[in-house]
Amino acid sequence: MLVMHSTDFHAHHSPLGAYASFTCGRHGAGGGLTIAGRAPAQHPLTVGWMAGDVLHELPFNASADGVSLDNYAEEVGGVSSQVQRHILDGSQRRYGAGTDAWTAGNFAFRIYTPVWPLPDPERDGEALLLQRLLPAVVCELHYDNRAGSEDVDLVFALRPGDPVSHLLPAVAEAPAVTWQRQFALAVLADEGAESWVHWDVHEYLREHRSHRLGGLAGASRRIAAGTQGSLRLILAFHNEAPVTTGIDAKPWLSRGYPTLQSVVAAASQTYDGIVARCQEMDQELEQSGLDPHQQFLVAHAQRSYWGNTHLLDHGGTPLWVVYEGEYAMINTFDLAVDQCFYEMRRNPWVVRNILDQFVRRYAYHDTLCRPPEDAAQRAQRLTMCRDPHRLHELVPEPVERGLPGGISFSHDMGVYPHFMPPGESSYEISGLAGCFSYMTCEQLYNWICTAVTYVQGSQDMDWLRRNAGVMNACLRSLINRDDPVPSKRNGLNSLDSEACAGGWEITTYDSLDHSLGQARHNGYMAVKGWAACIGLECMFQHLGELKLAVDARDQAQRVADAVVARFDTQRQCLPAVFEGDHDSVIIPAVEGLVFPLQWGLTQALAEDGPYGALITILGKHLHAVLQPGICLFEDGAWKLSSSVDNSWCSKIFLCQHVAEHVFGMIPDPSSHAAHARWQQIGSADWAMTDQCTAGIGRGSRYYPRCVTNDLWLQSGG
Amino acid sequence: MLVMHSTDFHAHHSPLGAYASFTCGRHGAGGGLTIAGRAPAQHPLTVGWMAGDVLHELPFNASADGVSLDNYAEEVGGVSSQVQRHILDGSQRRYGAGTDAWTAGNFAFRIYTPVWPLPDPERDGEALLLQRLLPAVVCELHYDNRAGSEDVDLVFALRPGDPVSHLLPAVAEAPAVTWQRQFALAVLADEGAESWVHWDVHEYLREHRSHRLGGLAGASRRIAAGTQGSLRLILAFHNEAPVTTGIDAKPWLSRGYPTLQSVVAAASQTYDGIVARCQEMDQELEQSGLDPHQQFLVAHAQRSYWGNTHLLDHGGTPLWVVYEGEYAMINTFDLAVDQCFYEMRRNPWVVRNILDQFVRRYAYHDTLCRPPEDAAQRAQRLTMCRDPHRLHELVPEPVERGLPGGISFSHDMGVYPHFMPPGESSYEISGLAGCFSYMTCEQLYNWICTAVTYVQGSQDMDWLRRNAGVMNACLRSLINRDDPVPSKRNGLNSLDSEACAGGWEITTYDSLDHSLGQARHNGYMAVKGWAACIGLECMFQHLGELKLAVDARDQAQRVADAVVARFDTQRQCLPAVFEGDHDSVIIPAVEGLVFPLQWGLTQALAEDGPYGALITILGKHLHAVLQPGICLFEDGAWKLSSSVDNSWCSKIFLCQHVAEHVFGMIPDPSSHAAHARWQQIGSADWAMTDQCTAGIGRGSRYYPRCVTNDLWLQSGG
Incomplete structure (x- = not known):
């Protein structure tokens, strides 16, 4: 465990060579996915779990994650929600070489960013290179509910501020939400894991149906009382050629990943290897002799x-x-x-x-x-x-x-x-x-x-x-x-x-x-x-x-x-x-x-x-x-x-x-x-x-x- | 001249079928270019003229258009600028069917948005259709300096908040600044008309050299004392296929306009026809009998x-x-x-x-x-x-x-x-x-x-x-x-x-x-x-x-x-x-x-x-x-x-x-x-x-x- 002056700071979490990041960590500052971001995204970001009507979340969000339906209609005679927010203690953060991890009671959140050598495309071909350029960041939310008497829902939700578009078709292993043709939030298809679009976390968990007009990209998984389990996520990035001017160049990764779907599919297949590499990196740095x-x-x-x-x-x-x-x-x-x-x-x-x-x-x-x-x-x-x-x-x-x-x-x-x-x-x-x-x-x-x-x-x-x-x-x-x-x-x-x-x-x-x-x-x-x-x-x-x-x-x-x-x-x-x-x-x-x-x-x-x-x-x-x-x-x-x-x-x-x-x-x-x-x-x-x-x-x-x-x-x- | 309760309001100024707009008009709210914009851009927007050290501008900007160089260095021993801003009266706005125009003393600003029938691509071919889909909005700044004793510089400048990238090559008739591969600000190559990138309007006019790190896309033209003249602008839009998901579709206009350059080139060639069509539309509506x-x-x-x-x-x-x-x-x-x-x-x-x-x-x-x-x-x-x-x-x-x-x-x-x-x-x-x-x-x-x-x-x-x-x-x-x-x-x-x-x-x-x-x-x-x-x-x-x-x-x-x-x-x-x-x-x-x-x-x-x-x-x-x-x-x-x-x-x-x-x-x-x-x-x-x-x-x-x-x-x- 690293000794830190504070755990309340932003960090890049980035794939290799994609000019992309899932930046988060600063309390009250949100976070989010960017491609070509020159500053951290400031999107509302909910990471935590819900039990009953209480949403327990890490302290990433500045303000309550409210519903914004006023433009459409007033809810009259409907059901007013009694949801409360509980902000989890964010101080238990372990900042390793490969894993950035928070724990709060029975809950844990881990972001994995492996670094491995990139083969030389001009001398070593590109099959392995493309694997390592995988433009995705994988994460895990875990809840130990073995001693619990109430089911809980692990929740990850992001409001990117653009129309969240769709449940991504054709990746059976990992249903996903995409936006801007550039980003996807996918869940590994563990039993009960879902990805969705809605206005609001607690409304989704009540309804379990997406509403495509909502601006929230979400993922959740129920952890039954008496069990423990994880919600395993893929945050995928993609952009299409060409991206630059002066020289018209496209991302190299597009040679191996023609679509967001292909990124999600590849990440779901290599999830375990990514985690293992990050654990190895954590250990190497801990044993490096550096203070x-x-x-x-x-x-x-x-x-x-x-x-x-x-x-x-x-x-x-x-x-x-x-x-x-x-x-x-x-x-x-x-x-x-x-x-x-x-x-x-x-x-x-x-x-x-x-x-x-x-x-x-x-x-x-x-x-x-x-x-x-x-x-x-x-x-x-x-x-x-x-x-x-x-x-x-x-x-x-x-x-x-x-x-x-x-x-x-x-x-x-x-x-x-x-x-x-x-x-x-x-x-x-x-x-x-x-x-x-x-x-x-x-x-x-x-x-x-x-x-x-x-x-x-x-x-x-x-x-x-x-x-x-x-x-x-x-x-x-x-x-x-x-x-x-x-x-x-x-x-x-x-x-x-x-x-x-x-x-x-x-x-x-x-x-x-x-x-x-x-x-x-x-x-x-x-x-x-x-x-x-x-x-x-x-x-x-x-x-x-x-x-x-x-x-x-x-x-x-x-x-x-x-x-x-x-x-x-x-x-x-x-x-x-x-x-x-x-x-x-x-x-x-x-x-x-x-x-x-x-x-x-x-x-x-x-x-x-x-x-x-x-x-x-x-x-x-x-x-x-x-x-x-x-x-x-x-x-x-x-x-x-x-x-x-x-x-x-x-x-x-x-x-x-x-x-x-x-x-x-x-x-x-x-x-x-x-x-x-x-x-x-x-x-x-x-x-x-x-x-x-x-x-x-x-x-x-x-x-x-x-x-x-x-x-x-x-x-x- | 239309009777209006107020001239202080935003308006779309859009090409046909491009899902694009140059929105402006609201005082203090800025404006700017968007593609797929669900709300008006709020970019600082300077439209006016400069004489001596005074910048006279229409009331579009919320705040002074200041230099932001602090991140790089402090200017020590340099030249501190004594520029003053004078806000022009924005109340003389003539809002016609084709022309949205402001006049303030000797200065005028006109935005032309022609509407003409779009030929049926499935029955009438697409040559004329593509002409009419031209994804550009043209504008004109005019200054009557015939009675003036001082040269003035007409100025249009926009700070889109993204790196402004480049003087667009290969369009001799209309040098341009582009950003995000999607937008260009071009000037018709009238004598002395320039487009540029800099930190700041008055610094550019002092130096007449672009600085590519600056975030301001600008255009200017000097109108000598004793003369009158216009700065004629093209605001061009472009995006590349595909833009949608679910159905992978690209903008139809990309069939005729493969690049931003091609948009700028076409708009510079048809500028006069666009203006004439807008004047015709203005007249038709005025003579319609509507109040x-x-x-x-x-x-x-x-x-x-x-x-x-x-x-x-x-x-x-x-x-x-x-x-x-x-x-x-x-x-x-x-x-x-x-x-x-x-x-x-x-x-x-x-x-x-x-x-x-x-x-x-x-x-x-x-x-x-x-x-x-x-x-x-x-x-x-x-x-x-x-x-x-x-x-x-x-x-x-x-x-x-x-x-x-x-x-x-x-x-x-x-x-x-x-x-x-x-x-x-x-x-x-x-x-x-x-x-x-x-x-x-x-x-x-x-x-x-x-x-x-x-x-x-x-x-x-x-x-x-x-x-x-x-x-x-x-x-x-x-x-x-x-x-x-x-x-x-x-x-x-x-x-x-x-x-x-x-x-x-x-x-x-x-x-x-x-x-x-x-x-x-x-x-x-x-x-x-x-x-x-x-x-x-x-x-x-x-x-x-x-x-x-x-x-x-x-x-x-x-x-x-x-x-x-x-x-x-x-x-x-x-x-x-x-x-x-x-x-x-x-x-x-x-x-x-x-x-x-x-x-x-x-x-x-x-x-x-x-x-x-x-x-x-x-x-x-x-x-x-x-x-x-x-x-x-x-x-x-x-x-x-x-x-x-x-x-x-x-x-x-x-x-x-x-x-x-x-x-x-x-x-x-x-x-x-x-x-x-x-x-x-x-x-x-x-x-x-x-x-x-x-x-x-x-x-x-x-x-x-x-x-x-x-x-x-x-x-x-």
Whole structure:
């Protein structure tokens, strides 16, 4: 049993790769089924049991589940109902890796969301893949009435707010109610189990006849006094091709599940296997050696990851998509680079798939410009300016233009349901400063680091050979962003893409801290760039391109030297940005070290290795900043920047892994407890939330990226 | 210019047969585009113009159209905007048959919704039909800046609440923004006209660059000082097959418009023709001779009718569907029978199409039961009982069961998006009394009356011959519902369908008055049944089935005699129900006379004709009840029942036509003014509303049926 600060929070419960969720858990907030939901459904949701005229239900509903018949007629001389609602205690919630379960007295409710590896459709065929993409969530309501003297009816009912359409024909094993051609609520055909449509739970249980005009999709089963039993449910999802624009793609699952009926039929046949897999997952996590708060964070992150996944079929080619939570951007590269550790342990092909999508459609080539040397000083109070007419007043003019740049990749591929034209993201626009500017240099690093992660983890040398040209282009582009003129190189990203058109480049930490509103001479970027260089060196060695390997290593050395030179020996730390007048310090200075750790390049991380000086000062930096009042909150939670209360959980988890496995600095258990509190209390309305401000979910909600905490499991806890 | 009580009300603006609407007009309520909308969209909607930093807009928006960027970043050092909103006077609204137009100073906004006949797809091919099904609404914003010294930007912007996806490629004439793969906002490519996606109107006008993450779909065009000009818009709708369940049908329009692009392209090519047709419609209505309030009611009813229409393609077979407003039931027969007068003047084939659907899929055959003679007395306080276990306590047991019944038709065909199984409606259920019980006898009358209307209006004798067997079955079923035993027949519907299973049959006036909660011995039903008999007589004469014609005429005579016998000579009126202790009187006693009037059976309506006694007493009845305090409200509005304030506008319009054209009782103009007030003020939130309680829209909102007022035009006003 996990120790939790609160059980009153929402969670995704999602099939794999369907961009679908049955979200529930928050008290008084309802819940429900969505496809492409950017926020939890707020549909009235009744889960419980009825005995006599009393409905006992878990505390999901905000208000009484009343009948709404006023528009049709007034009931005169009819039977007024005397139903009472009793709200069950929702505090006995067990939140496992595969099972989310509530118990209240003799009643239990369990939601099963198995995760298993997805076979590579391009190499392993698709029969097993389609089984595992089954777009359904199965649940169970149980009542132990062995000591009871009164029959009870187990009840699950949902009011989706759209006309609930029909008892689904032709699935003998599982009668179902469907709505919007996209959703079904089905019951396994255990004796007495029913699914139905009505106005109201208690009216249905009195009448046992559906009324198709009612807006309530229901399921129920009588458990006789002296017995015990379950109401076993299938929540099925389906949508039909095509679902996206820009690229016309349909859900891959529609290749195996042509109709809602077929989903229900398949789920009813594999129900037991699903439950067994979830129990196995629960057990594995419990035995992982992680503390209870970490276990919660791992389970919670994984659920929201899968709720944002979508496997699409683009004319027979699989496209793997992870959406960006509430923002729904498609395969945002800032997320992909962090999620690849989780994915490599399960489905390396999805990492390859995303890399290929970026190469095929979302690569572009730019030229660069050189800002004046005092640019940062002159513009440092500027974080954001969206007026292109005033931009030139606020951002200094470049002193040189049209410098050779090179390949990079868009920030994202669009926003659901739209794939952007080739080379364009939905996020980045020209002619502004701050948020929404280009992230050209960082996305270049992201492609390199993700690609190296894929090659090192999969040993897929065929893929590497096919992408040798891209690797080469990446190295040239990376070095040009230091400087196209060899004599001017200092190891740092020093120029801006001309895509910015008067603005300048930003990083993924655009909204962390205004010190980080520029990519140039940025400490976080420098270490990530160093990792990219040693990764490229490794790739060129695999390819036997020894000259290029040397170029990459030389650039890595330049970066390392540059970073070491900026170390503030007095404060024993690195500044966040290496120019201008910034005094904030940040934990993500060490973030880039995760890559050599994953890649098995242990020599690069050794204090007595080729980059020992860099590693040594980064260790000192981390030690110096991980202090209360600097980068620790009072309760032990990590604080990414000394100057703001704004943090991303995904990045904290990743940096905790670096701290422990590069520097032997084991995070204090109080941090895990605090981060669990951020989710269970601070972000209770939204399932997993990445961006928290002093522990309150503020942005990046309903988010997939926090699976960076899978790194905790990779190293044995 | 129409005289209106208020201009602050919603209206449907819909293409033909697309189940789509651009609904707007209510102040502070927003508006927007829907497909299959059961209520008006409530999206923020900006329509107006911007000059300097002031946005002048029509009063559609509830609140300022603010930027919502908080989730991404705080703007620091940026440019804070000083935009002011000025709400234009919305009172200058001209509500014509084809054009809904606002003017405010130099600004005008016009929405064009042409209505033209739809060619019969089964007889006339579909090229012209597809042109007329064009699923788009076109609009125009105009600004006369000839005397102005400052440029202004015309602006239309809508925040649909879903990710707005893209500038639609490949329609050179009309760049567009699309969302949900279903909607597009396009501008005709007049010089300087733009469509865009952004966070905010004034930011876009400052920047003139789209930001794809913004949730606002916008269009704008600069009108330079010293000039005048228009921003011409296309609001396009599209959805892909299939859209329904039960029957898998796709929109017919998808045969001609495979994509949103194709809709936009077609609308841009026919824009001028659309505007011209609307101007022609405006003029026709203005010259119709109807008074201004009647003109408003005609225009308003027609808009809501089309917003509820849907032409579906079921494997190549066209299915004409009219949904039931906020309830979205499919082809509710109670509506179809009233709408057929409107349809026969334009598209007789849709009437035939619905009749055929009822014969093919929604006919059923029943048996009958005989209630005890004192049933009405024993149960008269009962209007509604939904508990099947208690029904037998409240409804007397039949004294005879299993009597031969016959053919009838379901109340409806389902509720969007679901077509019910054959012979079942979504509305009717067994084992209850009151609302939601079966309407077996009335739907039989409805099929007969609609079929006769079709044959008499179209002279389609082929169709009649193909349906001779159905006509025959209908006559037998009708007579059996009086009594299977000839000697017991009294002309009235005296038995109940056993489909009711313990309850009894109701009528479409289920919720008008509890006196009307039974179909048996009901005065409204009797006159409608009489009309059905003389209609059948006429059909059998066409068919040369003279024996059957005599049977029908004999039954008509029995009905007429029965009704005449119940005339209360003291009060000079008919009771609503011919048994029990009811003292209410109702206008719809005369409703059935509309049929012989439409069928050209003038002899049947003559006081010196074969049914002269019936016509005479119905004239006396109408005269007696159309008195203040009985069936007139104080302001002159009609009141369908003396005992309640609940009325249906569609039925009032129909009965007004009967009053004038059968009895020469011309409705007082104060009634039209009052009924217009019910809509413009009492139902302002909902577009056309049928069911009003003392002038306030209460149910049957967003409703198609009020096109019964087209009868006013048929007779020359």
